């Protein structure tokens with residue numbers, strides 16, 4: 406039951422994008438087409454889960470014993486950047502088709518604050534390894550859901566004529582705001 | 597405290613750096629340096645006219661796939677084809693310069709409005725509503741989806757009818773793929789004749805809605821000595837290759853035969869413009885059914 410609640414709250418109530426406003430750049434940049442959005446969402450899922458697990462282990466076995474908690478941000482950034490680089494090389498060699506479809510988004514993820522955000526959040530919430538793992542999956546599923554919904558809406562913009570000043574990012578930001586408001590309704594689900 | 601943090605940071609940095617450098621050796625992927633060279637030789641418009649996702653995708657394909665010819669880039673034209681052929685060592689082949697052409701003269705044909713459309717001002721949107729606001733379902737809707745799609749700024753709308761500047765058109769075909777009514781076509785720049793109508797309706801239905809549309813009577817098909825004209829789906833298809841190969845000795849008999857003057861000679865500069873003079877023999881009594889009435 407707890408796990409169920411964890412998933413529901415991470416996907417709908419505390420959606421990483423729409424309630425915590427992390428990772429907005431890929432959200433706006435890669436949500437023009439559904440296929441692209443799904444690719445980006447999958448890449449983020451992959452990296453968030455891996456990064457959360459590795460940073461968790463580093464925190465627990467290196468930083469905590471030496472009381473280096475104040476170095477958290479810089480160490481996590483370092484680890485995530487290196488990890489993304491490694492994943493990129495690995496995919497390029499081992500799974501070229503996947504690399505091709507994710508290729509351009511992978512380096513982008515290095516600077517995606519959602520990755521760092523989840524890694525830090527699980528520390529703040531003092532989850533254990535298993536819960537952190539599940540939470541990272543749930544949070545990135547929330548990201549995937551939001552970005553795919555957004556892409557679905559923005560695909561419709563093709564058949565509408567927007568005023569020039571609203572085309573592209575402005576309409577995207579307005580949409581993001583409205584969706585964020587809509588997701589507020591889920592707050593009532595878990596009292 | 598300071599010592600520990602410095603050691604940890606450097607240590608972690610060192611470990612990640614070594615893992616990455618080892619990985620970059622082990623996982624190195626050989627990339628063909630020629631891809632970059634060929635990509636540079638292409639115009640970089642990424643218009644997709646070659647049928648690949650973009651210029652780089654085409655460069656990769658042309659280098660690695662023996663079946664991909666070097667002359668697929670229409671935006672670049674013969675010069676680029678020659679350069680790509682040089683770089684890849686493939687035979688350049690003939691590039692027939694093409695141009696986009698609009699098969700519709702609804703203004704001349706006095707095509708009536710079926711209804712007043714007040715939705716999203718895009719052709720694709722308007723088409724969803726009973727095939728568009730024009731009485732002819734194959735006419736130019738005129739909201740300019742193609743104009744917005746054209747990466748080379750070669751089109752504009754006038755009188756709810758699209759116009760194409762042959763000088764600017766690179767024959768990338770983006771508009772052809774965009775137009776929801778399929779009334780745009782790529783034809784050779786040298787083409788002699790073309791049909792200014794794309795209706796797939798039967799003769800009677802065309803007559804009812806347009807004074808200029810093709811009624812598929814087939815007179816041109818019979819008269820053409822080069823057998824270059826055919827009717828498919830009630831729509832005229834011209835085999836420009838056969839037409840050009842036959843040469844001028846037919847004296848463009850199809851044009852003079854066509855009872856509705858809808859087959860016309862093309863001047864390269866005015867591929868899409870209607871002729872200066874009104875065609876003489878449009879039957880006066882033909883009237884347009886006004887569905888608004």
Ligand code: SF4
Pocket residue numbers: 698719735736737738739740741742743757758774775776777778779780
């Ligand atoms: S040619 Fe096609 S896309 Fe262009 S304005 Fe006419 S109907 Fe629309």
Ligand code: SF4
Pocket residue numbers: 695696745746747748749750751760764765766767768769770771772
């Ligand atoms: S008019 Fe059509 S074919 Fe010509 S450049 Fe524009 S989109 Fe391409």
